[in-house]
Amino acid sequence: MLYSDWTLSNNEYDPKERQARDALFSTGNGYFGIRGFFEEDNETIGANGGIYMTGVFGMGSYDAWEGKSSELCNLPNVLRVCISCNDEDIDGFSSISDFSQSLDMKKGVYARRYLWKTSDGRRLELCFERFASMHDIHRIGQRITIKALDKIDNLSVAALLDSDVTNLNLASGEPFPIQPGRNHFISRNVRTNALSVTLDDPDSTVLNFAQQTFAYLNGKAVTGRITTNSKACGTAYTCSLNKNEVFTLEKIIFAVTSLDESLNPEQEIEDFLSKPASYEQELARHCSALSDKWRVADIEIDTNTTDLTIVRYNIYQLLCVCPEHTDRFGIGARGLTGEMYEGCVFWDNEIFVLPFFLYTNPSAARKQLMFRYHTLDAARRHAKNNWFEGAMYPWQVDRKGVEQTPVNCGAFYAIHITGDIAFTICRYWELTQDDEFMLSYGAEILYETARFWVSRCDYNSFDGRYHILSVRGPNEYDVYVNDNAFTNMMAVYNLKSVNSVFKKLKERHPDEFDKLFKRLGASHEEISKFCEVADKLNIPYNAQMDLYLEDDTYLIRRKLDLKRAKPTKKRIIDSTLPYEALPLYQVTKQADTVLLCCLFPHLFTKRQKENVYKFYEPRTAHDSSLSYSPHGILAADIGLHEEAYRYFKESAYLDVNDLQLNTINGLHFANFGGTWQIVFHGFAGISASNGKLYIKPALPTQWNRISLHCLFLKQTVKITIDKSSIAVKRLDGDTPLTVCVNNQDYLIDDKPLTIDY
Numbered sequence: 196m197l198y199s200d201w202t203l204s205n206n207e208y209d210p211k212e213r214q215a216r217d218a219l220f221s222t223g224n225g226y227f228g229i230r231g232f233f234e235e236d237n238e239t240i241g242a243n244g245g246i247y248m249t250g251v252f253g254m255g256s257y258d259a260w261e262g263k264s265s266e267l268c269n270l271p272n273v274l275r276v277c278i279s280c281n282d283e284d285i286d287g288f289s290s291i292s293d294f295s296q297s298l299d300m301k302k303g304v305y306a307r308r309y310l311w312k313t314s315d316g317r318r319l320e321l322c323f324e325r326f327a328s329m330h331d332i333h334r335i336g337q338r339i340t341i342k343a344l345d346k347i348d349n350l351s352v353a354a355l356l357d358s359d360v361t362n363l364n365l366a367s368g369e370p371f372p373i374q375p376g377r378n379h380f381i382s383r384n385v386r387t388n389a390l391s392v393t394l395d396d397p398d399s400t401v402l403n404f405a406q407q408t409f410a411y412l413n414g415k416a417v418t419g420r421i422t423t424n425s426k427a428c429g430t431a432y433t434c435s436l437n438k439n440e441v442f443t444l445e446k447i448i449f450a451v452t453s454l455d456e457s458l459n460p461e462q463e464i465e466d467f468l469s470k471p472a473s474y475e476q477e478l479a480r481h482c483s484a485l486s487d488k489w490r491v492a493d494i495e496i497d498t499n500t501t502d503l504t505i506v507r508y509n510i511y512q513l514l515c516v517c518p519e520h521t522d523r524f525g526i527g528a529r530g531l532t533g534e535m536y537e538g539c540v541f542w543d544n545e546i547f548v549l550p551f552f553l554y555t556n557p558s559a560a561r562k563q564l565m566f567r568y569h570t571l572d573a574a575r576r577h578a579k580n581n582w583f584e585g586a587m588y589p590w591q592v593d594r595k596g597v598e599q600t601p602v603n604c605g606a607f608y609a610i611h612i613t614g615d616i617a618f619t620i621c622r623y624w625e626l627t628q629d630d631e632f633m634l635s636y637g638a639e640i641l642y643e644t645a646r647f648w649v650s651r652c653d654y655n656s657f658d659g660r661y662h663i664l665s666v667r668g669p670n671e672y673d674v675y676v677n678d679n680a681f682t683n684m685m686a687v688y689n690l691k692s693v694n695s696v697f698k699k700l701k702e703r704h705p706d707e708f709d710k711l712f713k714r715l716g717a718s719h720e721e722i723s724k725f726c727e728v729a730d731k732l733n734i735p736y737n738a739q740m741d742l743y744l745e746d747d748t749y750l751i752r753r754k755l756d757l758k759r760a761k762p763t764k765k766r767i768i769d770s771t772l773p774y775e776a777l778p779l780y781q782v783t784k785q786a787d788t789v790l791l792c793c794l795f796p797h798l799f800t801k802r803q804k805e806n807v808y809k810f811y812e813p814r815t816a817h818d819s820s821l822s823y824s825p826h827g828i829l830a831a832d833i834g835l836h837e838e839a840y841r842y843f844k845e846s847a848y849l850d851v852n853d854l855q856l857n858t859i860n861g862l863h864f865a866n867f868g869g870t871w872q873i874v875f876h877g878f879a880g881i882s883a884s885n886g887k888l889y890i891k892p893a894l895p896t897q898w899n900r901i902s903l904h905c906l907f908l909k910q911t912v913k914i915t916i917d918k919s920s921i922a923v924k925r926l927d928g929d930t931p932l933t934v935c936v937n938n939q940d941y942l943i944d945d946k947p948l949t950i951d952y
């Protein structure tokens with residue numbers, strides 16, 4: 196892999212690596228996610244493309260908790276192109292040389308180039324370029340340039356919208372090529388350069404696509420002919436090329452679906468087809484919209500390493516996945532870059548991904564939290580179906596918020612997600628002071644989830660404490676335990692938040708608060724109960740060791756020889772021991788108590804954090820991509836600079852190095868958010884608490900300076916940190932901000948301030 200400031204590229208062509216690289220070179224705009232597949236591939240699973248849309252699910256293959264499961268649907272391959280040269284197909288496989296593929300993250304353009312030789316030795320240079328427009332999210336641009344390096348008598352290029360695709364169903368570790376999956380289209384309507392399909396989901400979602408194509412020979416327009424069959428449509432071009440002549444195809448795709456709440460999708464398609472689009476113009480608009488996003492999102496790092504590019508790559512993928520156009524869908528664990536976990540949304544979103552948006556684009560974060568509000572009824576149903584009160588957020592959800600984990604596979608235990616959502620709602624409010632959100636939506640979620648915790652906790656009259664029994668914390672190798680500290684502390688926070696949030700809302704908005712109180716059927720007795728349960732909820736802790744315990748039995752379990760249990764990069768459960776064996780051992784799948792220290796940096800003493808890190812780190816298998824970043828953040832916090840940097844590397848380069856051996860199935864979005872968090876919370880040491888921004892830098896020795904922006908209390912702040920000083924500048928707004936460095940408060944008004952640390 197090659198790194199230059201804004202570009203990630205690869206010059207090696209290895210057919211075996213192709214599918215994993217397809218994921219790596221994904222691009223998107225929050226509406227579409229497009230893998231870096233070869234659009235000219237007619238032969239292999241690559242012919243299925245790999246294009247996804249936020250919220251577009253087909254019928255899955257197993258029984259979930261309320262009927263058949265859903266799975267993210269692989270869309271018609273709207274980038275498909277069939278290219279042949281003197282009647283030989285160019286399929287992007289056999290005769291490739293001088294290959295390169297690159298992602299320009301500043302422009303948001305993915306490009307590919309190679310030389311191709313026909314069987315009689317004639318050479319062509321092919322360049323492919325694509326983008327998903329950040330300006331008009333319904334549009335995708337594609338440009339293909341073919342240069343004849345020898346005379347070519349007959350070049351044929353057909354630009355298609357092709358619904359003859361299936362889901363990819365890629366499986367890591369499987370021999371290549373790998374099992375294709377289902378086709379989700381129950382009907383198709385193929386017209387001239389326009390195609391609609393109806394999905395097999397319960398809503399019979401309809402997806403409409405149209406394309407405009409333009410072709411040029413040495414810059415002069417070439418006329419094409421319409422081509423259609425029962426599954427595909429498009430425009431085909433043929434020409435002959437003298438040596439050094441260039442054929443160019445430009446195409447703009449437009450899509451609208453029945454989920455867009457468009458009043459008249461058919462009309463929108465007609466409107467698109469009737470107004471000629473221009474590739475260059477679309478590209479320019481897209482680049483400018485993306486550069487607006489980078490203005491706040493970018494992190495500049497002065498370093499001799501490749502870290503600047505890789506941090507940008509992590510951020511770029513977060514920008515590409517975020518559905519800013521809607522509050523009806525969440526961000527899936529693999530975003531829109533692969534089909535693993537069926538495209539579902541987990542706690543990954545609240546705890547790992549959303550902090551990036553909370554600090555750089557709070558309105559996008561609000562929309563993600565609104566997704567949880569819109570699915571609150573599903574969470575209420577889930578609680579009721581499982582004999583609890585209030586709202587129990589399911590572990591893994593589709594766009595309707597319904598539990599998608601296969602039945603009997605642990606979702607009943609994985610309840611910390613409910614507290615994670617409540618926690619992030621409070622973080623959003625603390626950082627934005629968006630009272631309207633809290634009054635109208637957030638408080639209802641807090642109250643209903645608090646009701647759930649009360650009904651989920653059990654009182655033990657022998658020790659006078661509440662306990663949460665049969666639960667699975669972030670460390671899923673526990674299988675299930677009693678009193679997972681992470682779950683219990685999130686529950687405590689959730690339960691206590693009702694009282695503290697209500698107090699403030701009542702003070703600031705007495706009338707609206709009264710209405711809210713009535714709407715929730717709230718009572719002071721119930722709120723006192725929330726507080727009582729919170730106060731008496733058991734948090735496992737060993738006073739002798741001053742150590743928070745993952746659960747009530749962790750200390751008495753057997754030690755596990757991790758070298759033996761995990762001799763390779765493969766997860767323990769995929770290599771040496773069955774899942775059932777793991778509760779016998781002190782083994783942690785992924786950051787659990789370590790993560791707790793990151794989420795509540797002001798709650799634990801330095802000694803307690805050190806104890807947690809020293810105890811759990813050697814017992815952690817990192818068998819999930821969610822493990823590295825919390826270790827990096829905590830290591831930075833307690834001054835273990837080299838460890839922090841090592842974990843940063845694991846996290847930031849995870850997909851590039853295919854560390855979890857499953858990048859083929861889609862990129863790891865929690866990890867992208869986690870990488871941003873190591874830089875922001877760890878190296879820059881920024882956190883917010885009680886209306887103040889705390890800055891406690893811990894720059895890696897390999898970095899000289901970082902500069903970033905964040906939004907705090909609706910104002911944009913620029914923070915630049917070098918080896919000895921912190922420069923803070925407020926870029927907008929007029930409220931003084933308090934920044935705390937080394938226990939000293941500084942007021943930031945119009946004037947920039949430099950603080951030595």
Ligand code: BGC
Pocket residue numbers: 528536541542543669671785818819820821865
């Ligand atoms: C992790 C979970 C995570 C899920 C989706 C699992 O391997 O253990 O914590 O939510 O992957 O990313």
